Amino acid sequence: MKEYETINEISGPLVYAEVDEPIGYDEIVEIETEDGRTLRGQVLESSDGLVAIQVFEGTSGIDLDASVRFLGETLKMPVTEDLLGRVMDGTGQPIDGGPEIVPESREDIIGAAINPYSREYPEEFIQTGVSAIDGMNTLVRGQKLPIFSASGLPHNELALQIARQASVPEEEEDGEDGSEFAVIFGAMGITQEEANEFMDDFERTGALERSVVFANLADDPAVERTVTPRLALTTAEYLAFEKDYHVLVILTDMTNYCEALREIGAAREEVPGRRGYPGYMYTDLATLYERAGRIEGREGSVTQLPILTMPGDDDTHPIPDLTGYITEGQIYVDRDLNSQGVQPPVNVLPSLSRLMDDGIGEGLTRGDHGDVADQMYAAYAEGEDLRDLVNIVGREALSDRDNKYLDFADDFETEFIDQGFDTNRELDDTLDIGWDLLSQLPKEELNRIDEELIKEYYDASEEVEATAD
Amino acid sequence: MSQATQQDAETGVIESVSGPVVTAQDLDARMNDVVYVGDEGLMGEVIEIEGNVTTIQVYEETSGVGPGEPVENTGEPLSVDLGPGILDAIYDGTQRPLDVLEDKMNSAFLDRGVDAPGIDLDKEWEFQPEVEAGDEVSAGDVVGIVEETVTIDHKVMVPPDYEGGEVVSVESGDHTVTETVVELDNGEEISMHQEWPVRTPRPAVEKQTPTKPLISGQRVLDGLFPIAKGGTAAIPGPFGSGKTVTQHQLAKWADADIVVYVGCGERGNEMTEVIEDFPELDDPKTGNPLMARTCLIANTSNMPVAARESCIYTGITIAEFFRDMGYDVALMADSTSRWAEAMREISSRLEEMPGEEGYPAYLSARLSQFYERAGYFENVNGTEGSVSVIGAVSPPGGDFSEPVTQNTLRIVKTFWALDADLAERRHFPSINWNESYSLYREQLDPWFEENVTEDWAEIRQWAIDVLDEEDELQEIVQLVGKDALPEDQQLTLEIARYLREGYLQQDAFHPTDTFCPPEKTYAILTAIKTYNDEAFDALDAGVPVEDLVSLDSTPQINRIGVQEDYEEYVEELKDDITEELRGMY
Ligand SMILES: Nc1ncnc2c1ncn2[C@@H]1O[C@H](COP(=O)(O)OP(=O)(O)OP(=O)(O)O)[C@@H](O)[C@H]1O
């Protein structure tokens, strides 16, 4: 391994050095500064005689005399089951004072793409205990379902609630499945306070034992953020596809990750795409999000729950927009609902789980699940629309039918959505609450529900009411 | 991808590597030649030549590849293997069969530097000749047939670039695709395999005006915005609005002979869904498994971006090949925006002068060249065949004013505008009926009038008028509420509601509603029209509108879609509506 003292330019997170041997694209570099610190980086561009290096920890302290070593390999993550319970920084170095990690293997963090032919379609219902998700936007194993939030909203509470409560009901019953559940938490640029919130919850619930934490905090170098999620996902893939774990990966905050991409792009003087983000951001994000899924013949699964804060609450901003184009739906955390005190403040109307249709129904969840969800959407959307009108003309000017929809929308928020962050609802309860709410509407209005199901559930709840009166 | 013959290999040396773009020195190459890059032999294509420096886009991940490594030129342009074995296959963007790759790599993850021919070169097929010694054949002519799948007879053709001549020998029976089955007097040997460069359209005699609809089984499409066989359509829409579901619906139910489905830069799971679903679904035309008429191309968003650029061409070339056999082919590309972005990514690595929003200046030209390969053709061999192209477009922020949507709309003749608002209300398919259009509508009416019903165009116009009126009335309702409208307008709103809920909406996931033949599409309209006519009569006779909009029978309109035996159901429903209304005065 040759050492060079040939740096000829330092610009933002980038260092340019002259070399007299061929250096591979993406190769790992160590830079030693005068004061004896070792910084790590990665080759971004390699041409005859000159390489561009992106330094993870930032370039401060590097000068033209610093020495550069090329390690001859791309960045690897040492993986082992012993990672469970460990806390690492954003570059994968343990920071919990625990024992040295003895890797079982070292995996390239730029994971190869899963062959689409080798995938297995995700359709195993995960019960999160959150009605807004289970009832209306069902999550399945192997799905990537981001939380679209904004600053000041309780997305972390929601993510934690899901991580705590997530279970697969059938397996609980027969207790057959040998696969265990693990949580991988990849933090990018979050505050110490937010990190504590997660760590405290993990410790309080004993979840830490089955978790691996990678934490790049707000005051850690920004460029490092491009590595953190890849370390997390490489670990997730190992645990899922080599060790049969069902892994839930929480990545937060993807917005900080994208800002880091923008910073690197700007330093390289690339032609920027929309709002200054790199033109390749879609592809880059896809190489993270697509690392969720199931593989035929393997027990484990990687489910992703990335969190992002939408700048200006705007979902057409490139970060949520490109994310939505890659992930399999999204859960919206809503500012208005939050200020009304609804917990969790999930707005189901723009939310969507694209894998829901194949993961629910007879034999999977319950036969009426799909129809009930559809009908509640339609009814809540109608009630929401009428709210605007009511502000202008008043309730009295509306028909009886319209008033029923207004009531439905209100009750839907207070009874169905607002369950609190500590309530863990069984799917049956979620759906039964749904029927309760729907029975406020005349039977003819339930045009999205199969007639048989109306007989079974609607009429039944009417009878209960009748006897109660 | 065709295994280019590697004689006369010219070798160069890598000069620089930047993501998928590599430059090499001293490589003697022509534009679009296929090259093998680096020690691992990663496949790439020449995209720029400047003096001694050749620029290459590499179809595989380039991590670890460095200057000094060799580059080998095959001297052949990027081509596909054409022959039996394409149907029922799933390829990446350069026609490498993904099942073969899984086998060869012995891994669920895509490794590098592994190549495989597009069709199995060792498999034997039974060649049934259609010519005999002494016959004259020319380029494009069919010389024999192979049963490729239960559904499709594969026509073995004289390659388009052959001279043709007199047949001197014919080998019937089992052969591999590389063995000669017909020999001509000028020495030309015809096998079941040919190659064709993907960036060159296959020749045809002429493009004709399309007059037959590509029936989709989707009411809003067939009924209001039909596409022709040989036509072009774009489906733009924000994320989650239904582009992929619509494309899947077309791939499942369209009455094409062959479907080429290109998953271009989208999700892995969506391709898996197709792979798992299609073998179990019946082709509505033949009753055979759907895969028997389908070819899948999957270059998902996390697969190399250069192969995403090429996957569109791989798809359309395969489509043209089956068109040449006289088949009606439908090609779905989901999503053309990802293809355009791949062009943008590569263009920016080449430091080309960016055009609008960073896209290369040639974006518009590439889009039109692609859609121009669609059409209803008279083929070189005298048969007629068509390629219909349906492209999804994914505009950033759902804003249709962006370059890819705008440039696409300048070319395609059918526009299915997806609407986030409708999707949010779970009005599916969320195709906005005010914004969408089909320029084929009039030229297809004669077909519908002849094959479905005489008043097809007339009743459609009635439905459009009602929906237009509703659109205007809604603006007033937003201000003053429904009850402030005159009675006849209130009734119109109710009728429009049934058009939306019972006619335009269609559940892709309901086993019956998922496919709606044109006859049923029409039947639903007649039921709503009956309600319309009878209710307005009743209104004229003095029945208050409150009674007219709360009938017991009309909610059944929204259930026609899910009825298997809809004919009887609709007739009874019409009688019930009439009876109920007439009983009111
Ligand atoms: N015709 C339909 N019937 C029922 N549901 C539908 C229909 N069309 C769309 N949907 C619903 O909308 C969801 C999103 O649709 P789809 O995946 O096609 O969106 P898309 O436009 O392709 O989004 P993206 O650009 O992110 O790929 C589906 O998962 C399904 O729940």
Ligand SMILES: [Mg+2]
């Ligand atoms: Mg899609």
